Amino acid sequence: QSVLTQPPSASGTPGQRVTISCSGSSSNIGSNTVNWYQQLPGTAPKLLIYSNNQRPSGVPDRFSGSKSGTSASLAISGLQSEDEADYYCAAWDDSLNGLYVFGTGTKVTVL
Amino acid sequence: EVQLVESGGGLVQPGGSLRLSCAASGFTFSSYWMHWVRQAPGKGLVWVSRINSDGSSTSYADSVKGRFTISRDNAKNTLYLQMNSLRAEDTAVYYCARVRRYGPDYWGQGTLVTVSS
Numbered sequence A: 001q002s003v004l005t006q007p008p009s010a011s012g013t014p015g016q017r018v019t020i021s022c023s024g025s026s027s028n029i030g031s032n033t034v035n036w037y038q039q040l041p042g043t044a045p046k047l048l049i050y051s052n053n054q055r056p057s058g059v060p061d062r063f064s065g066s067k068s069g070t071s072a073s074l075a076i077s078g079l080q081s082e083d084e085a086d087y088y089c090a091a092w093d094d095s096l097n098g099l100y101v102f103g104t105g106t107k108v109t110v111l
Numbered sequence B: 001e002v003q004l005v006e007s008g009g010g011l012v013q014p015g016g017s018l019r020l021s022c023a024a025s026g027f028t029f030s031s032y033w034m035h036w037v038r039q040a041p042g043k044g045l046v047w048v049s050r051i052n053s054d055g056s057s058t059s060y061a062d063s064v065k066g067r068f069t070i071s072r073d074n075a076k077n078t079l080y081l082q083m084n085s086l087r088a089e090d091t092a093v094y095y096c097a098r099v100r101r102y103g104p105d106y107w108g109q110g111t112l113v114t115v116s117s
Helices: none
Strands: A009-012 A018-023 A035-039 A046-049 A063-068 A071-076 A085-093 A099-102 A106-110 B003-007 B010-012 B018-025 B033-039 B045-051 B058-060 B068-073 B078-083 B092-100 B103-107 B111-115
Touching: A009 A018, A018 A085, A018 A106, A046 A063, A046 B103, A071 A085, A085 B103, A099 B045, B003 B092, B018 B033, B018 B092, B018 B111, B033 B068, B033 B078, B033 B103, B045 B068, B045 B078, B045 B092, B058 B068, B078 B092
Parallel strands: A009 A106, B010 B111
Antiparallel strands: A018 A071, A035 A046, A035 A085, A063 A071, A085 A099, A085 A106, B003 B018, B018 B078, B033 B045, B033 B092, B045 B058, B068 B078, B092 B103, B092 B111
């Protein structure tokens, strides 16, 4: 069950900046931090951003995250061909007995 | 290096059972909560279940509650998902993931479960 809403697709040319939105509610994004995952074709998801805006070691600083109220966003600056992937936001949800919820996913295409 | 390796997937008939395993290495398994997450073909990620570090607390998505059971053996560094009364809509790649306070960080490569007659 996806309770976080993302646009199904986003695109840009190499070097451009692309932003992906993630809309939730007071029980998830509004009261917990947001994580972002990148899933390259045919591979497992990889943690891209955690705790709203923190990058794990090895993630390029082209990727950045932010959160405001019950929404969050992921920005990819200086878009590269290898960034073509599916991106998912996620957060804990306090209203669902401590469950974890994912966004609907956004397919990023590099034109 | 953190490694999570799922196994146990395969083809099963509707109403059948399957047990998935997730072998963990490269970290102190008994200190971490763990999740199972699934992804139906061509679809998005869906959280399935979680278990705390000593196995005393579990949670399930409504879609699998009463049919799936998550468990762990900390002596064997292994996470399990027992799946009963399987349905066609349970067909998916199943991933195990290590959980930090903020959520899952490392993921396994996944194992495919196909429910079909």
